[in-house]
Amino acid sequence: MNSPSLDVAYVAGLARMELTPQEEALFQTQLSHVLDYVQQLQQIDVSSVPDTPVDPTLPTNVLREDLLKDSLPVADALLNAPKKANNLIMMPKIVE
Amino acid sequence: MSLHTLTIKELKAKLAAKEISSADIVRSLIQRIESVDGRIKGYLRVNAEDALRQAGQADLSKPLGGIPIAIKDNINARGELTTCGSRILENFHSPYDATVITKLKNAGAVLLGRTNMDEFAMGSSTEHSAFQKTANPWNTDCIPGGSSGGSAAVVAADEAIASLGSDTGGSIRQPAALCGCVGLKPTYGRVSRYGLVAFASSLDQIGPFSKTVEDSALLLNVIAGHDPMENTSRPVPVPDYSAGLGRSVKGLKIGIPKEYFIDGMNPEIEAAVRKAIDWFAGQGAEIVEISLPHTQAAIAVYYIIATAEASANLARFDGVRYGKRASDATDMISVYRKTRAQGFGSEVKRRIILGTYVLSSGYYDAYYNRAQKVRQLLRRDFTEAFKKCDLIFTPTSPIPAFKAGEKTQDPLQMYLADIFTIAVNLAEVCSVSIPCGFTSSRLPVGLQLIGPHFEEAKLLQAAHAYERSHDWFKQKAPL
Numbered sequence: 001m002n003s004p005s006l007d008v009a010y011v012a013g014l015a016r017m018e019l020t021p022q023e024e025a026l027f028q029t030q031l032s033h034v035l036d037y038v039q040q041l042q043q044i045d046v047s048s049v050p051d052t053p054v055d056p057t058l059p060t061n062v063l064r065e066d067l068l069k070d071s072l073p074v075a076d077a078l079l080n081a082p083k084k085a086n087n088l089i090m091m092p093k094i095v096e
Numbered sequence: 097m098s099l100h101t102l103t104i105k106e107l108k109a110k111l112a113a114k115e116i117s118s119a120d121i122v123r124s125l126i127q128r129i130e131s132v133d134g135r136i137k138g139y140l141r142v143n144a145e146d147a148l149r150q151a152g153q154a155d156l157s158k159p160l161g162g163i164p165i166a167i168k169d170n171i172n173a174r175g176e177l178t179t180c181g182s183r184i185l186e187n188f189h190s191p192y193d194a195t196v197i198t199k200l201k202n203a204g205a206v207l208l209g210r211t212n213m214d215e216f217a218m219g220s221s222t223e224h225s226a227f228q229k230t231a232n233p234w235n236t237d238c239i240p241g242g243s244s245g246g247s248a249a250v251v252a253a254d255e256a257i258a259s260l261g262s263d264t265g266g267s268i269r270q271p272a273a274l275c276g277c278v279g280l281k282p283t284y285g286r287v288s289r290y291g292l293v294a295f296a297s298s299l300d301q302i303g304p305f306s307k308t309v310e311d312s313a314l315l316l317n318v319i320a321g322h323d324p325m326e327n328t329s330r331p332v333p334v335p336d337y338s339a340g341l342g343r344s345v346k347g348l349k350i351g352i353p354k355e356y357f358i359d360g361m362n363p364e365i366e367a368a369v370r371k372a373i374d375w376f377a378g379q380g381a382e383i384v385e386i387s388l389p390h391t392q393a394a395i396a397v398y399y400i401i402a403t404a405e406a407s408a409n410l411a412r413f414d415g416v417r418y419g420k421r422a423s424d425a426t427d428m429i430s431v432y433r434k435t436r437a438q439g440f441g442s443e444v445k446r447r448i449i450l451g452t453y454v455l456s457s458g459y460y461d462a463y464y465n466r467a468q469k470v471r472q473l474l475r476r477d478f479t480e481a482f483k484k485c486d487l488i489f490t491p492t493s494p495i496p497a498f499k500a501g502e503k504t505q506d507p508l509q510m511y512l513a514d515i516f517t518i519a520v521n522l523a524e525v526c527s528v529s530i531p532c533g534f535t536s537s538r539l540p541v542g543l544q545l546i547g548p549h550f551e552e553a554k555l556l557q558a559a560h561a562y563e564r565s566h567d568w569f570k571q572k573a574p575l
Binding site for chain 2: 030091
């Protein structure tokens with residue numbers, strides 16, 4: 001693979017996270033170094049590992065017994081809501 | 097009497113003999129905290145009144161009856177704040193108890209206070225906490241390690257009898273080594289993470305810090321076990337980890353991986369670790385050289401997998417249901433964007449960006465998929481190695497505690513501080529760091545013992561044998 005083409009501003013958009021121009025510039029430099037460092041993985045022969053590596057010793061699809069029980073009370077669930085009314089969480093309106 | 101300097105085992109004996117009460121222990125600790133925590137800053141919050149109330153009600157017949165325990169601030173305890181060292185959770189009150197908290201309460205423990213940490217457990221120095229920087233009790237100009245730096249420092253400074261931390265890439269063992277206490281990372285699946293704020297879910301594990309190996313065994317007895325609320329916890333029987341202590345190490349096969357004794361390692365650390373290995377050989381253990389060929393790749397694999405998982409786990413902090421919400425946001429998208437901008441510190445942002453990038457369209461195969469494959473090779477390394485030996489010994493950290501501020505400008509250098517601990521999480525095996533000496537400038541050195549999956553008993557037996565013949569753990573930081 002060629003040298004990484006990280007566009008911090010674009011990725012910050014994907015992550016729904018505003019960055020200051022200073023942060024953008026700093027992360028661009030710092031993360032380019034990190035990506036240069038992780039390039040070493042391209043040199044490792046992984047041909048012996050299947051394409052979807054699943055550890056056969058680990059359990060999959062672990063399900064709890066489907067028992068009826070009380071869930072978190074509404075008041076507790078809303079305890080930390082930044083803005084709430086009528087037992088609902090409030091957000092800015094979506095539809096015009 | 098300086099009750100705060102004692103171990104769980106010593107305090108249990110005094111409680112059983114009715115020489116002291118649990119409240120006496122709490123008061124001794126509070127006094128110690130008032131006298132030294134201004135310099136250490138290991139605690140984010142101590143609730144003296146509530147701890148005394150718990151102490152008054154503690155059932156002393158229980159395994160941890162009346163013993164105060166400090167908790168890393170990413171483990172939920174109902175009604176208390178759980179901040180994860182982050183502004184975004186500054187006012188977050190836990191609506192429920194983590195399973196380890198329920199288990200501690202059922203075992204009679206007293207919850208003393210909450211310890212400082214790198215924000216969302218991302219860091220190796222506890223300098224990334226949004227609230228305060230914790231100092232190393234052995235030299236307050238130095239960092240305590242991280243991310244569970246507060247949990248390590250308060251034990252080393254006798255501000256706690258023991259504590260809980262979490263370990264995703266070394267966050268229990270590295271601070272334990274740098275602060276000179278015992279830090280145990282159990283096997284992935286040994287301890288329920290229900291109620292632990294998730295960082296990297298395929299790596300996170302809760303474990304104890306203590307002054308002695310015996311105390312770590314006692315704590316593991318309490319917190320280990322299957323939990324129906326946590327589907328990666330495994331229904332593997334929990335042995336009595338204390339019962340196995342006291343055995344000889346004669347005949348134990350100890351593997352020394354050549355890849356862990358590298359150029360650039362601090363020579364005093366290498367000397368202390370080699371001396372510890374020689375002690376085991378002198379006791380009749382068999383030392384065998386082994387190879388973990390993919391060691392060099394561990395950090396690269398880790399910083400892809402851990403950041404990818406973190407970017408997904410931390411997507412929940414968007415200002416909608418809980419935590420901080422930016423007050424200047426006018427529409428949905430700007431609520432997310434501004435809340436995350438204002439709520440997260442720069443290391444968390446950096447890792448979210450990296451994790452989002454390695455998972456993004458066009459780069460997924462080159463980074464994330466490849467890292468997952470190399471992770472399987474790392475796992476195989478350990479499986480093969482454990483065919484030749486019972487346990488693996490390495491230094492816990494290639495360097496002793498470093499000066500505050502020394503590595504914050506260069507994240508890659510900070511990441512490299514975890515070079516000896518990270519592969520253990522990727523391979524999901526168990527590991528403990530125990531004190532094995534000091535550098536010439538009196539900074540603690542840690543020996544890392546690594547065991548196969550669910551072989552904590554064997555790990556603790558060997559660590560305990562060493563501890564009984566050495567008095568490192570009795571040496572106290574000059575405060």
